[in-house]
Amino acid sequence: MVNSIITKNLNVYYGDQQAIHNISLDFLKNKVTALIGPSGCGKSTFLRCLNRMNDVIDICRVEGNISLNGMDIYSKEIEVEHLREKIGMVFQKPNPFPKSIYDNVAYGPRIHGFTDKKEEMDLIVETSLKKAGLFEEVKDRLDDMGTSLSGGQQQRLCIARAIAIKPEVILMDEPCSALDPIATSIIEELITDLKKSYTIIIVTHSMQQAARVSDKTAFFHLGNLIEEGDTSKIFTKPDHQKTNDYITGRFG
């Protein structure tokens, strides 16, 4: 088992308030890790540290160490744009650009200068959409606005957009919370497919979803990592009382 991302003694502060307390957590390559926990427990903050999305928040301060394949991602040598090329992200609310479906997917490869040939770009767009399981539905209308798709399709478009820049890791911040059950199940299948090629870290509020899609689960509470381990173990016989209370729905 190879670790993809390793975090060590991570502390995150918003101004004076500490949002994450000394978390050390490793993520296995080509596995799905679910981060669960009640609202405000810091799991989204934690996730956004992994591709340095918190950089844009002025008052946010990150201490500790995060490394991707052994490289410290907060070191000066790492350009944040390169980092985000390696660690893609899918957000809670589908947020396609108000551009065509094609341009949505092609945007990432274009700015990173993957290719300037039309045919190669077409291929990238096609394979990305295929991997996201959207190609069959949209192949005849690639010029339509990305925003004209349904919610579930939009979220798959966002996944295709993230895949198109060939990341190693995909971060998903409650990707199904705005979707209906059918769209959710499609995305869950997709996640299971995608883990063959990518390391996936998913924040979710749905216990069932965590149980269905993830290999590893980490339980967060009030900015602390309470427990982590194999999903089967966390959901059947957790070590911690709090974890047990949460997964059985007694709080949260």
Add this chain to the structure above:
Amino acid sequence: MTNLAKRKKAELRFRFYGIFSVFLSLLFVAILIFNICSSGIGGFYKTIFLTSIHFDQKLLNLEDNASEEQIRNASFRKLIKNSFDESFKDYSKDEIKQIKKLFYRKIDIELKNFLINNPEFLNKTTKVELTASTHIDQIHKGNFDRTVQEKHRKVNNFQLEIYDKFVEDQKVKKVWNSTYFTSGDSRDPEAAGVASSVKGSVFTILICFLLSFPIAIFASIYLQEFAKAGKITDLIEININNLAAVPSIIFGLLGLGILLNFFGLPRSTALVGGIVLSFMTLPTIIVACRSSLRAVPPSIREAALALGATKNQVVFHHVLPLAMPGTLTGTIIGLARAIGETAPLLMIGMVAFIMDIPSNPLEPAVGMPAQIYLWSESSERGFIEKTSSAIILLLMFLIVVNFVSVYFRKKYEKKW
């Protein structure tokens, strides 16, 4: 239940107030438009006398196939005198002099222009449209009551008699006044036109737009997207908002003090006018642009950032295009205000009697509002009409600008 009845009644009352206010504001607009149109439409027409003229070669002292240059240099005085003496044989010298006053005083120029455009009529007789004097023009259009006492009229009874005779002979006509659109200002209402002021306004607004639009966009992008939030940014923001409310004449004084006196830019020019108006327009556009940038959902920024776009790319690929419709609306509002602005232009000398049509922004010019102001001060009756006509043109100009802005907004607006 009585409570609900009360609430419903309150709603009904509010609706009534609303409808009443809408009606009232529409009424004001309607009165304004009607008033201006009724007094201004006439200005687009002029009264002419169809006059038979024999372009006698000898009187003009011109050879066959005279060149344009020769016609221009020829004296038409003898020809005019001869024509009048011949047409009004039965009248005394003094009476003929009075008849002549029914015509616009520059008959020679009108005839000259006619002959230059139609040289084939040399030595032939033809009917020429000669512009009537402004007093006759006003009487013919019904703007002047001809029953007032003779001593209060510019046109005496004898002249009226002749005029009536012309009307009877169907020699008087109202025609489209193309001079109004092609000539500059003049002391004579018959010859005054809006061309110089329209061109002055166009130059001024163009310069104002070219300066204020890019500067405002860059300033707002920097303030909104790049600058760190803090005391200094707040201070700048407050000051920009204050700047938007500064009386426009202050900007004129600024232009006078700095642009004219310190930098020595040419006085009364569209260049200086445009710069001064852009001072005034800048804050309006910045405020509009910043609020549209703020309205772009953060999720779009996050999406682009997460793909590894640089901040610059996020702004120019995604945020700015989405903020463009709002920015354009603000720009048009700012420019529309600038078009109608007179006060700052007074300060830099853009209210002057300018006959020549400016060919570039470095030549002296007036704007349309200043032209309207100048004409409205004239004592000549004919200028009242010209003033209203110019207002109609200015309003049409604004309507066109507004339609253009709506078009661009619709074009760039993205559906979500």
